[in-house]
Amino acid sequence: MNNFDFHNPTKIVFGADTVGKLSTLVPNDARVLILFGGASAEKTGTMAEVRTALGERTVREFGGIEPNPSYETLMRAVHVVREEKIDFLLAVGGGSVIDGTKFVAAAALYDGEPWEIAQQGGANVQRALPFGSVLTLPATGSEMNNGGVVTHKATQSKLAFRSALLFPAFSILDPRKTFTLPTNQVANGLVDAFVHTTEQYLTYPVNAKVQDRFAEGLLQTLVEIAPQAVATPDDYETRANLMWTATLALNGLIGAGVPQDWATHMIGHELTALYDIDHARTLALVLPALLDVQREQKRGKLLQFGERVWGITDGTDDERIDAAIARTRAFFEGLGIPTRLSAYQLGEEAVEAVLKQLQTHGMTALGEHRDIDLARSRKILQAAL
Amino acid sequence: MNNFDFHNPTKIVFGADTVGKLSTLVPNDARVLILFGGASAEKTGTMAEVRTALGERTVREFGGIEPNPSYETLMRAVHVVREEKIDFLLAVGGGSVIDGTKFVAAAALYDGEPWEIAQQGGANVQRALPFGSVLTLPATGSEMNNGGVVTHKATQSKLAFRSALLFPAFSILDPRKTFTLPTNQVANGLVDAFVHTTEQYLTYPVNAKVQDRFAEGLLQTLVEIAPQAVATPDDYETRANLMWTATLALNGLIGAGVPQDWATHMIGHELTALYDIDHARTLALVLPALLDVQREQKRGKLLQFGERVWGITDGTDDERIDAAIARTRAFFEGLGIPTRLSAYQLGEEAVEAVLKQLQTHGMTALGEHRDIDLARSRKILQAAL
Structure with a gap:
């Protein structure tokens, strides 16, 4: 720790x-x-x-x-x-x-x-x-x-x-x-809280057991309540769990004593600023692609995430990581939130535009290892096409 | 919630x-x-x-x-x-x-x-x-x-x-x-944190998913680190996990929005005041007996505790509850902490002495349902003989 x-x-x-x-x-x-x-x-x-x-x-x-x-x-x-x-x-x-x-x-x-x-x-x-x-x-x-x-x-x-x-x-x-919120805002909230948690969890292990259990508890809860949260607006209990989970996902607690990533957010911010895509929706675009590109650096935590959040225990390490990323992508898509830039009619030109903004804002050494430079960000964005 | x-x-x-x-x-x-x-x-x-x-x-x-x-x-x-x-x-x-x-x-x-x-x-x-x-x-x-x-x-x-x-x-x-602590104090600390958590968790379900996941995370961590925490005083990582877990077990977080019990503490306090038994050791005496006596009121949570903390999934409901209580008792005993009054040469006379003090201090309606009156406390103490 x-x-x-x-x-x-x-x-x-x-x-x-x-x-x-x-x-x-x-x-x-x-x-x-x-x-x-x-x-x-x-x-x-x-x-x-x-x-x-x-x-x-x-x-x-x-x-x-x-x-x-x-x-x-x-x-x-x-x-x-x-x-x-x-x-x-x-x-x-x-x-x-x-x-x-x-x-x-x-x-x-x-x-x-x-x-x-x-x-x-x-x-x-x-x-x-x-x-x-x-x-x-x-x-x-x-x-x-x-x-x-x-x-x-x-x-x-x-x-x-x-x-x-x-x-x-x-x-x-x-x-x-929250009962009167449009469904898409509830879906955005679920994704936002999910990615806040992964930014503080999907890095590398430092033997911080409670922080890991708490992060997994938040992710498990979001996955569990998501269908009901979007389907039944006036289900008080579900909305109460969503509200408290989203608060705890970014109040400093699960990030205390562990490395943090936040590259997904930094790249996502540029997509919002350039194309006015909702914040949470930019996170859903970037995260699965980033996890794939950074799979070596995040290997230990990705396997733990697969097992403890998604119950994935079969297959080789890489198959389990693939499955964990696929489940994450499917979770976002199942909420009606795209994970591909093409869903917003964005292509290679958007990749270049985002990279230019990242450079302008000094975002050239992102992630828990500060190893996401512009070349790596390009790979991530291309994996999200 | x-x-x-x-x-x-x-x-x-x-x-x-x-x-x-x-x-x-x-x-x-x-x-x-x-x-x-x-x-x-x-x-x-x-x-x-x-x-x-x-x-x-x-x-x-x-x-x-x-x-x-x-x-x-x-x-x-x-x-x-x-x-x-x-x-x-x-x-x-x-x-x-x-x-x-x-x-x-x-x-x-x-x-x-x-x-x-x-x-x-x-x-x-x-x-x-x-x-x-x-x-x-x-x-x-x-x-x-x-x-x-x-x-x-x-x-x-x-x-x-x-x-x-x-x-x-x-x-x-x-x-x-913590490296220089005597082993018995480390063992006491593990039990104290464990029982703080159960006082806020082993009550009845109110669909507070995150509070439950956090409490289970604390309990799982205590069980996981206990052997190393007592065996290797200078294992920094283990002691760091113990320290942060014990703090989070009673900082208000896992108890927010859920019913709380605290009868184990109230009965335990009288044992300390009368017989000078370490605080944590009184908790180990009372908790297993209390869970057994209150098994109907705590049924749902005891089953959840058995499954999520101890991995108990086989048997009838009552067999699983028995197993969860037995595992808890064995956890305490394994740390060198007795769960029977007889280990302190205390018998029926102690039961009566504690009951008298509970009455003096107005502790006649304890627990999350306020249903632990003196008769119920007698049952609990007798189950701990």
Whole structure:
């Protein structure tokens, strides 16, 4: 096991009908900005619940945070924060809204051009506004971690940032809030949580038994609940398991003391920035191809993954690895999520375009061994054609 | 899954040679009281490392905190805190020292007779001194939770308390610090962590899949590492797995959203208070007997436990439950830890003495169904004869 620090101060309030607890979670004298995405938060009644719970507090609202939140949009929110002397942010939505809120929390108090926060990955964050979240879409884990991703539309750059100052003070997770989600967003969430887990698990063994058992437990759960999660929107128990699994997939716990990969995410970010493909869908494109190309480096863990997650015990090592990758691919495809670039009418030209962006963003030594250079990324993208 | 709140702000610093990080974890201007147990902290060099890391800070020391720390001893520490205007406590030791430090942290700032904190289970804690820990004995999980147990020698009372104000600010977990532990303490730690997990797992199913997978992962790991953990003291990897597993067994995570039992602990506490049997050893006495007596109430989970932890799939339901309990008993006995009261020369008279104490302490409705009354506790104790 590697040495590690683990610190996650976010308070989770989990369960049915918990939005009302905002009344005690948000400071009484706070000047609150509610940040949200599209019309659904209003339509489903969540915004009304939130407003009621906030009671007499001074509240402003900022809607229109898009999927893959843009710097351009978020800077308008920063402007509101400064104009209205906001001192508490409340994200109501999914990972994009929470990521965006984190950026606003840091940018509002940043001296200088806030895009530098993304450019330096958050290392330059010295202060941030406190914030909480009401999660409506289980997927990214942003509700219980200190990271986010922001897109600069003008330069087609999608960059990640993190800071110890950017944990939500609290997150409310009410599985009932997921009942109204479109099926494709639930499917995306399943894939997102699955790949978050594999990024911290499918590397090389360091004898971290509990981290391995926990990661396998998350993957087994996602595989087990997926059919019901997409078929029956109002199955509370299934949605509760999905919500808590997605949170635990990226709250720092399973990644503590083990090597981590994240190449799938870095390559996927470029596909989103260039072609506006949903984040989770880019992960489904990259992961199976990456596992195939990196099979030597990941051999031990791929065999363990095959046995413990997919129950694959027959065949040679390579046959078992092939089977594990095939099952992973089939899992994504079974959720209606393509694993081939051709499904998006993308071909060799996309490979070259992504490589160019990876180079621009310095993503030339990815993966747990830092051995995924541009040549290896080309192989991976070609394996995803 | 049940509704839950989960909040654990303790920072974990894990790994080889991490004690030196105290230099940045403890505030520079702190007036520190180091609390420790017997002579081993000094003999092993840990105290010297701690003193070096604390550098120029004002430091006082308080040794002699005994296993099952007593109110009487801890009140002497409270006196030192008040006399010396201490504003930061540092526990160096195992669960007893950390539990004791929690009590001191609350008692030093308590208006009134501090034993009331134990009597009210911590509900009356309004303020507490900040504190951290350097863990030397993996077992209780106190290093990452907000609870403790304190014993009033005069009345043979062992009472638990907890408060949101009693999380350690940080805990340093260096597996090398366990190399010098006596074998029986390592065995105790394995049993303690095992039973902490079963108290939160062997109840009744509420479809909390991840909590179940995590609990099973902890139990599987303990069973897997136990032989090596006791046989080879300086096997870093094994001790690292033991240390992190014991912490995760009682940091609130696997108990979030599921029913909890804790009857084994409550009955065990009386055995410690009356007969001075090590805490973990009392758990080994009570658990197998309790599982047998409560087999109807725990049927579903006992079958799941048998299959997923012990690989038992053959036989009728009752045969499989019998086998799961037998394997648990054999696991404890294999570590040199008895599961029968007779091993301590205790008989029917002990049963009656424990029942009397349970009654005195109001422990008359224990377990996840609150159905373990004194008659049921008698059955359990008799099954442990």
